Amino acid sequence: MIIAIANQKGGVAKTTSTICLGGILASSGTVLAIDLDPQGNLTTGLGVEVADEQISCYDVITEQAEVIDAVVATKFGISLLPADINLAKGETEILMKVGNFYILKEKLAPILKQYQHILIDCPPSLGLLTVNALAAADVVLIPVQCQFFALKGLAALLETLASVQKRLNPQLRILGVLPTMAENTVMTQDVLDSLKKRLQDIRIFEPVPKSIKFSESNLAGEPIHIYTNDKKLVQPYGAIANLIAEM
Numbered sequence: 001m002i003i004a005i006a007n008q009k010g011g012v013a014k015t016t017s018t019i020c021l022g023g024i025l026a027s028s029g030t031v032l033a034i035d036l037d038p039q040g041n042l043t044t045g046l047g048v049e050v051a052d053e054q055i056s057c058y059d060v061i062t063e064q065a066e067v068i069d070a071v072v073a074t075k076f077g078i079s080l081l082p083a084d085i086n087l088a089k090g091e092t093e094i095l096m097k098v099g100n101f102y103i104l105k106e107k108l109a110p111i112l113k114q115y116q117h118i119l120i121d122c123p124p125s126l127g128l129l130t131v132n133a134l135a136a137a138d139v140v141l142i143p144v145q146c147q148f149f150a151l152k153g154l155a156a157l158l159e160t161l162a163s164v165q166k167r168l169n170p171q172l173r174i175l176g177v178l179p180t181m182a183e184n185t186v187m188t189q190d191v192l193d194s195l196k197k198r199l200q201d202i203r204i205f206e207p208v209p210k211s212i213k214f215s216e217s218n219l220a221g222e223p224i225h226i227y228t229n230d231k232k233l234v235q236p237y238g239a240i241a242n243l244i245a246e247m
């Protein structure tokens with residue numbers, strides 16, 4: 001099962017959600033996490049540094065290496081396809097390639113049987129890298145920050161998803177929308193109400209509360225369920241992990 005974590009809006013907790021879900025799923029199964037963002041936050045967040053000569057997502061996406069040559073083991077049992085800023089160059093290099101939407105899908109084909117769950121952390125754009133993730137994925141999880149402009153841009157994302165379903169990947173399903181950084185405020189309630197009203201056919205998951213513990217756990221390089229046993233923070237991710245594990 002390949003899960004893309006996508007939203008072209010920046011800072012909505014895509015990477016945090018990838019680490020949290022990956023950590024929980026890795027406690028009972030095999031997980032490959034793919035850093036498809038040139039910012040390399042997933043890579044750093046899992047305590048990995050890409051050395052100059054190291055094979056990374058850049059080499060895979062530009063078809064100079066296989067996934068298996070680039071994967072590194074991390075703590076907590078998550079295997080990682082790491083990325084750094086070179087991946088931005090890679091996205092430009094494949095712009096003119098025929099069939100460039102399907103490179104990641106093709107590269108993942110030989111290793112699909114090795115992992116029960118493959119999580120793809122997308123960059124904050126709807127460019128070629130994100131489209132590669134959506135073309136390869138079975139489902140997409142959409143984190144949405146409970147903030148004023150949360151719904152802005154969601155229409156563009158849903159349109160992109162519909163085009164990908166129509167033209168590139170008819171199997172792609174929306175796993176659901178995950179409200180993140182939820183607070184006990186009118187703003188959060190407004191966002192949740194609007195999501196429910198606007199997205200009637202899409203599952204809205206239990207919101208993840210806003211907490212400094214997520215930044216702290218990122219800094220500590222630990223998935224949230226290891227960093228804290230605060231049920232309120234872990235439970236929303238646990239519920240999604242359970243759903244994924246049952247699919």
Ligand SMILES: Nc1ncnc2c1ncn2[C@@H]1O[C@H](COP(=O)(O)OP(=O)(O)OP(=O)(O)O)[C@@H](O)[C@H]1O
Nearest residue numbers: 010011012013014015016124181209210211214215
């Ligand atoms: N539930 C939360 N409560 C408070 N802070 C959070 C929460 N989830 C994530 N954060 C923090 O918000 C910031 C953005 O999160 P993250 O990097 O996961 O977002 P992103 O969508 O991957 O960003 P980008 O679009 O730049 O890749 C980080 O500092 C992270 O620690």
Ligand SMILES: [Mg+2]
Nearest residue numbers: 014015037041
């Ligand atoms: Mg990110």
